Structure formats: C-alpha cells, structure tokens
Amino acid sequence: MSLGLEHYLVLSAVLFSIGLYGALAKRNAVIILMCIELMLVAVNITLIAFSRYIVPAELTGQIFAIFVIVVAAAEAAVGLAIILAIYRNRQDIDVTKINLMKW
Amino acid sequence: MNLTLFIPELTLTVFAILVILLDLFVRQKRVLAQVSISGLVIAGVITIAMWGNSFPAIFNNMLAVDNFALFFKLIFLAVAFLVILASVDYTSRFARFQGEYYALVLLSTLGMMLMAGAADLITLYISLELTSISLYALVGFLKDGKSTEASLKYLLLGAISSAVLLYGMALIFGFTGKTQLGEIAMVIQTMPAQTLLASPALILGMVLLIAGFGFKIAAVPFQMWVPDVYEGAPTPITAYLSVASKAAGFAIILRVFFSAFGQPEWLSLNWGMIFAVLAAIGMTLGNIMAIPQTNIKRLLGYSSIAQAGYLLIGLAAMGFSAGADTAGRSGILFFLASYVFTNMGVFIAIIAISTKLNSDQIEDYAGMGKRTPLVALALTLGLISLIGMPPAAGFMAKFYIFSAAVQHNLLWLVIIAVINSVISAYYYLRVVKVMWLGKPASEEKISQSGTLKLALVLASLGILLLGILPGYVMRLAEFAANMRLY
Numbered sequence: 106m107s108l109g110l111e112h113y114l115v116l117s118a119v120l121f122s123i124g125l126y127g128a129l130a131k132r133n134a135v136i137i138l139m140c141i142e143l144m145l146v147a148v149n150i151t152l153i154a155f156s157r158y159i160v161p162a163e164l165t166g167q168i169f170a171i172f173v174i175v176v177a178a179a180e181a182a183v184g185l186a187i188i189l190a191i192y193r194n195r196q197d198i199d200v201t202k203i204n205l206m207k208w
Numbered sequence: 209m210n211l212t213l214f215i216p217e218l219t220l221t222v223f224a225i226l227v228i229l230l231d232l233f234v235r236q237k238r239v240l241a242q243v244s245i246s247g248l249v250i251a252g253v254i255t256i257a258m259w260g261n262s263f264p265a266i267f268n269n270m271l272a273v274d275n276f277a278l279f280f281k282l283i284f285l286a287v288a289f290l291v292i293l294a295s296v297d298y299t300s301r302f303a304r305f306q307g308e309y310y311a312l313v314l315l316s317t318l319g320m321m322l323m324a325g326a327a328d329l330i331t332l333y334i335s336l337e338l339t340s341i342s343l344y345a346l347v348g349f350l351k352d353g354k355s356t357e358a359s360l361k362y363l364l365l366g367a368i369s370s371a372v373l374l375y376g377m378a379l380i381f382g383f384t385g386k387t388q389l390g391e392i393a394m395v396i397q398t399m400p401a402q403t404l405l406a407s408p409a410l411i412l413g414m415v416l417l418i419a420g421f422g423f424k425i426a427a428v429p430f431q432m433w434v435p436d437v438y439e440g441a442p443t444p445i446t447a448y449l450s451v452a453s454k455a456a457g458f459a460i461i462l463r464v465f466f467s468a469f470g471q472p473e474w475l476s477l478n479w480g481m482i483f484a485v486l487a488a489i490g491m492t493l494g495n496i497m498a499i500p501q502t503n504i505k506r507l508l509g510y511s512s513i514a515q516a517g518y519l520l521i522g523l524a525a526m527g528f529s530a531g532a533d534t535a536g537r538s539g540i541l542f543f544l545a546s547y548v549f550t551n552m553g554v555f556i557a558i559i560a561i562s563t564k565l566n567s568d569q570i571e572d573y574a575g576m577g578k579r580t581p582l583v584a585l586a587l588t589l590g591l592i593s594l595i596g597m598p599p600a601a602g603f604m605a606k607f608y609i610f611s612a613a614v615q616h617n618l619l620w621l622v623i624i625a626v627i628n629s630v631i632s633a634y635y636y637l638r639v640v641k642v643m644w645l646g647k648p649a650s651e652e653k654i655s656q657s658g659t660l661k662l663a664l665v666l667a668s669l670g671i672l673l674l675g676i677l678p679g680y681v682m683r684l685a686e687f688a689a690n691m692r693l694y
Contacts, residue, residue: 124371134360138364144372148375151382159382160385165387166381169333169387176333176337180337180363180367187356187363188360190351191356194353200364203360206440
C-alpha cells in the first residue's frame with residue numbers, strides 16, 4: 106500500500122479535531138495555547154499535502170505553511186505574555202476561574 | 209511592479225517604528241500622539257491623492273489598490289485618527305509603555321489597510337493576524353484584572369477562529385490549486401456544476417471561511433467574546449475594535465465572496481442565504497440581550513452584534529443579486545462609513561464622561577445633560593443614529609441597506625430588521641432618558657480637554673453630514689463598490 110493524498114488529509118483532519126477538542130475542553134490556558142498550535146500544524150500538513158499532490162510544480166502550499174509557522178510563533182509569544190499578566194494578577198491560569206465578567 | 213502604490217502603508221510602518229524610537233528619548237509623551245497623528249494624516253493625504261484611478265494589483269497580484277481598498281483605507285485612517293485624539297488624555301494614566309500603545313494602534317491600522325487590499329489568501333491571512341495580534345496586546349493594556357481577562361478571552365477565541373479560517377483556506381487551496389482570489393474564481397467558473405457539487409471541499413471551505421470572518425465582524429454565533437472584551441478593554445481600544453476591526457472584516461468578506469465566489473449564480477445564492485440567516489439571528493439576539501445590560505460598554509457590545517446583523521443584510525443582498533448591481537455592496541460601504549462616525553462619537557462621549565466618573569454604569573450617567581451638556585448632546589446624537597432615526601447618518605445607512613435587500617426579494621429579512629430597530633430604540637433611549645431626566649449625584653460641572661472636544665465635534669459633524677447630505681458619500685461608495693476583478 107502506498108501513501109496517497111487521502112492519508113495525509115485524514116491525518117490532518119484527526120489532528121485538527123484533537124486540537125479543537127483540547128482547545129475547547131482543557132482548563133489550563135497554556136494547554137489551550139498548545140492545542141491551538143496543534144490545529145495550526147494540522148493545517149500545515151493539509152497545505153503541504155495539497156501542494157505536493159495537486160500542484161506539484163509550484164510551491165504555494167509550502168510557502169503558505171512557512172508563513173503560518175511564523176505567525177503561530179508570534180501568536181504564541183503574545184499569548185504567553187498575556188497568560189503571564191493574568192498569572193501576576195491572580196496566581197492562577199485556570200480558564201474556568203477567569204470569570205470577573207460573566208459570559 | 210509599482211512601489212509608489214504602497215506608500216501609504218510604508219508611511220505608517222515608518223511612523224510606527226519612529227514612535228517606538230522616540231519613546232526612548234522624549235519626556236513629554238504628548239509628542240508621541242502628535243507624531244502618530246501626523247503619520248496618519250500623511251498616509252491619508254496620499255491615499256486621497258490615489259483615489260479615482262484604476263491601478264493594477266501589486267506584488268504579483270497579491271495586493272489590490274482599487275478604489276474599494278482606498279475607500280476602506282480612508283475609513284481605517286479616520287478611525288485611527290479619532291482613536292488617537294481620544295487616547296491622549298486616557299494614556300496619561302499608563303505609567304509606562306505609552307509609545308508602544310501608539311505604535312500598536314498604528315500597526316493594527318497598517319494590518320487593516322493590508323486586509324482591505326488583500327487579493328490572495330496568503331496576504332489575507334498575514335494581514336488579518338497583524339491586525340489581531342496588535343489588538344490582543346492593546347486589549348490587555350490596562351493590566352488590571354478585567355483587562356487581562358478580556359485580552360486572554362480575545363486571544364484564545366481569536367486564535368481558534370483563525371485556525372478554523374486557515375483550515376477553510378487550505379481546503380479551498382486544495383480544491384482549486386490556487387491562492388489568488390481571481391485565479392480561484394476562474395477555476396471555479398470553468399468547472400461543471402456536477403464536479404462542484406460532488407466535492408464537499410468547496411462548500412466546507414466556504415463555511416469555515418464564514419466562521420473565521422464571522423468572528424472578526426461579531427456575527428452570531430461567533431459573538432461570545434464581544435461583550436466581555438468590550439467591557440474589559442481600555443475604552444479607546446473598545447471604540448477601535450467595534451468600528452475598525454468590524455469594517456476590516458467586512459472588507460475581506462466583500463472581496464473574497466464577491467471576487468472568488470461571486471459566480472456561478474447558484475453558489476452566490478447559497479452563501480447569500482447563509483448570510484441572511486446569520487443576519488436575522490444576529491440582529492435579534494444582539495438587541496434582546498442588550499435590554500437588561502447595566503454597563504454602557506457591555507450594552508454597546510451587544511449593540512455592535514446587532515449592527516453587524518444589519519450589515520450582514522447587505523451581504524445577503526449581494527449574494528442574491530449575483531453581481532448584477534452594486535446596491536448591496538455600496539449599501540454596506542455607506543453603512544460602514546456612517547457607523548464609523550456614529551460609534552466613534554458614542555465612544556468618545558463615553559470616554560469623556562466615564563474617565564471623569566470612573567464608572568461605566570448607566571445609572572451613574574444621570575444628570576449628564578446638566579453637568580456636561582455638549583457631551584450629552586453628542587452622545588444623544590450618536591445613540592439616535594444607532595437607532596436609525598433622521599436626521600442622523602444611521603437613518604440613511606439603514607434606508608440604503610434595507611432598500612437593497614427589498615430589491616432582491618429579501619422582504620422577510622427587512623421586516624425582521626425593522627422590528628429589531630424598534631426593540632433597539634428602547635435600550636438606546638433609556639440611556640438618553642437617564643442622561644437628561646435622571647437626578648444627578650452632584651451638581652458639579654464636568655470639563656473636557658481640547659483634544660477630546662475636537663474628536664467629539666469631528667465625529668458629530670460626520671454623523672450630521674452623512675445624515676443630511678448623504679448623496680456625496682453615497683456616490684463615493686457606489687464608485688468604490690465597483691471592485692476590480694483580478
């Protein structure tokens with residue numbers, strides 16, 4: 106059996122779903138941030154697989170993935186800074202306890 | 209490639225860096241606001257000078273410089289101008305990082321300007337993130353409990369929604385093999401309808417895009433963050449979020465759905481219907497949830513969800529007209545222009561009152577009609593415009609967008625919208641009533657600084673001008689709505 110486009114797409118869809126589940130179900134803000142990174146990695150796999158199998162002559166998907174990685178790094182940096190600011194305010198990063206304002 | 213077409217963005221970048229550098233040397237922090245404002249004015253003048261011409265897209269068709277983009281760039285620059293005017297007194301309460309505050313406002317404006325021109329999925333994603341990441345930091349700028357909480361909620365939900373958006377982009381890229389909007393459109397139009405229908409990738413990608421963009425414009429069901437973030441953020445940033453961020457979201461939705469998915473007709477009817485349903489739910493939910501609110505910033509958060517619903521009517525009309533006429537598009541542009549002045553006017557008045565009272569509670573606004581009559585008058589004008597009553601701009605805006613919808617067989621949606629406008633009159637007028645008829649806690653007059661007065665006068669003039677003489681701006685909007693297809 107050889108690996109085809111479908112295998113990569115299924116892998117990335119599973120990864121994306123795991124990430125989304127974690128982002129919605131976890132309570133620790135840092136773990137939520139990690140789950141969001143997982144979602145972005147899943148998207149990168151999709152992009153590169155599509156690029157490899159649909160338009161192998163161009164590198165559009167790979168270039169897109171590089172941009173996504175850079176932006177994800179920036180987002181993680183700002184995210185961790187905000188989590189630090191929260192921690193300094195209340196010595197806790199459990200998102201279920203961050204409820205000064207009601208939903 | 210013509211780099212001169214990129215000068216407004218380059219100007220803003222240079223001025224943002226300049227502000228950060230000056231912050232190291234300058235004692236008198238007011239200078240930073242002056243530098244930022246001069247940067248915005250220069251970028252605005254150059255943008256106006258470019259108006260009316262038909263330029264080709266730059267950077268390999270990745271960034272459009274058409275009149276549509278220029279119209280939105282002017283909106284963003286005007287909002288940033290008013291926000292900085294309104295921030296001058298507000299920022300003096302930050303002990304540190306005033307330079308970063310102005311620089312981040314300029315950088316997020318830069319991101320929005322790029323969003324208005326983005327004609328490629330990659331540009332679109334980068335500019336969207338440039339805007340969002342600057343805003344995450346700005347929302348948490350007060351560093352107190354509420355502000356950091358708002359910032360964390362905005363960051364987590366924003367990051368999830370941009371991941372969802374990205375997955376949609378990846379699916380559309382996989383379906384068409386292209387990232388440039390015009391090329392995507394060509395691939396879709398040359399495919400037979402059976403192929404399009406047989407593969408769920410296109411429809412799924414489109415729905416994920418709507419989810420991602422819906423977060424930016426605060427459309428239901430992606431509106432959860434709005435009231436909390438609006439309440440917790442520094443008030444000038446709340447104003448900025450409610451106006452500029454929403455306008456930028458609509459700019460990319462308009463461009464993506466018009467140029468990439470505008471044809472064939474059954475496709476545009478499909479997404480038109482999605483937007484119509486989102487509009488109906490958004491208006492109703494926003495207006496009903498706003499009724500019990502006691503905090504004015506939270507009330508305006510729900511009001512902004514409702515206003516997003518009215519704007520979505522224009523998108524639905526655009527989907528139903530299938531590119532035949534520009535009524536829906538120019539209606540949205542005019543609505544956004546009037547919404548900019550209206551909401552900025554309201555928020556500047558709130559900054560003027562709340563910073564003196566140290567409270568955002570509506571009941572504390574009692575007697576403002578006596579204590580600071582001009583600000584109360586401006587706030588009343590803004591709220592009347594939000595309801596959509598003449599002579600304010602909001603009336604003409606709703607009139608244009610509703611008539612566009614009626615032309616395209618969306619009468620049911622307009623009926624829901626009109627009922628909603630009546631509901632909204634209740635909670636907007638309650639604020640007006642408290643201000644003019646309520647019993648003041650003290651008789652002491654509240655004085656305002658010159659910059660705040662200037663910002664308030666500019667916004668109020670804008671509301672009246674667009675309400676009484678809408679023709680000129682409407683012609684500009686119609687001109688801008690003729691987007692170039694690439």
